[in-house]
Amino acid sequence: MLERLKDGLTNFRNVTYEKYKHLYHDLEQEQHPHTLFIACSDSRVNPERLLDSQPGEIFMVRNIANTVPAYELSQNDPTTVASIEFAVEVLGVKEIIICGHSNCGGCAAAISGQENLTHIPFTQHYLKPLESVKEKLEAHNSFPDENAKATQMEHMNVIEQVDHLKSYPNIRKRLESGTLEIEGWHYDIKSGNVFIYDETTQSFLKSEEYQSVQ
Numbered sequence: 601m602l603e604r605l606k607d608g609l610t611n612f613r614n615v616t617y618e619k620y621k622h623l624y625h626d627l628e629q630e631q632h633p634h635t636l637f638i639a640c641s642d643s644r645v646n647p648e649r650l651l652d653s654q655p656g657e658i659f660m661v662r663n664i665a666n667t668v669p670a671y672e673l674s675q676n677d678p679t680t681v682a683s684i685e686f687a688v689e690v691l692g693v694k695e696i697i698i699c700g701h702s703n704c705g706g707c708a709a710a711i712s713g714q715e716n717l718t719h720i721p722f723t724q725h726y727l728k729p730l731e732s733v734k735e736k737l738e739a740h741n742s743f744p745d746e747n748a749k750a751t752q753m754e755h756m757n758v759i760e761q762v763d764h765l766k767s768y769p770n771i772r773k774r775l776e777s778g779t780l781e782i783e784g785w786h787y788d789i790k791s792g793n794v795f796i797y798d799e800t801t802q803s804f805l806k807s808e809e810y811q812s813v814q
C-alpha cells in the first residue's frame with residue numbers, strides 16, 4: 601500500500617474517528633441516508649468533501665460519466681439500477697442528485713466517437729447510450745470552442761440521466777406523490793462551483809442562485 605494512504609488510515613483512526621466517535625457508534629447497526637448521490641468515478645470528484653457531509657448521510661453510486669440506464673435498458677447496468685432501487689425502496693432516500701463535472705473523460709470519449717474506443721471494448725459498450733446525447737449536442741448547437749462544447753455535453757448528459765431516472769415507474773410514483781426530489785448538478789473543478797439544473801429556465805444556475813429562486 602502507498603505510504604501516503606497508510607498514513608491516512610492512521611490519521612483517520614487517531615484523529616477523525618476520535619472526533620466523530622459518537623457518530624460512528626450511532627451508525628454501527630444501521631444507516632438512514634437522506635440522499636442518493638450519483639457521481640462520476642473521476643478521482644477529482646470528492647462528493648463528501650464537496651457536500652461537507654458526515655458518514656451516514658449520503659448513499660453513493662459512482663460510475664463513468666454518472667449514468668443511469670433508461671428503464672427499458674436497465675439490464676445494461678444492473679449494479680447502478682440495483683443501487684438506486686435499494687436506496688429508494690429500502691433506505692427511503694428523499695433526494696437523488698445526479699452530479700456531472702467539468703473535463704469529464706467519459707463525456708469526452710463520447711464526443712470523440714465510439715470508433716475511437718475499440719481498444720477498451722467494455723467502456724465502448726458502456727458508453728454507447730451517450731451516442732444519442734452526442735447526436736443531440738451536435739444537431740442543435742454551435743460552440744465558440746471545444747471547452748464550451750465539452751461543458752454543454754456534460755450538462756446535456758446530466759439532463760439525460762435525470763430523464764432516465766424518471767423513466768422508472770417507482771421513481772415517477774414517488775416524484776408525483778412529492779416524497780422524492782431529483783436534481784441535476786454540474787461541478788466545475790477549477791472554480792469549485794456547483795451549478796444546478798433549473799427546469800423553469802432550462803439552464804444551470806450557480807448553487808447560491810438556485811436556492812434563491814426555489
Ligand SMILES: [Zn+2]
Binds near residue numbers: 642664666703707
Ligand atoms: Zn467524469
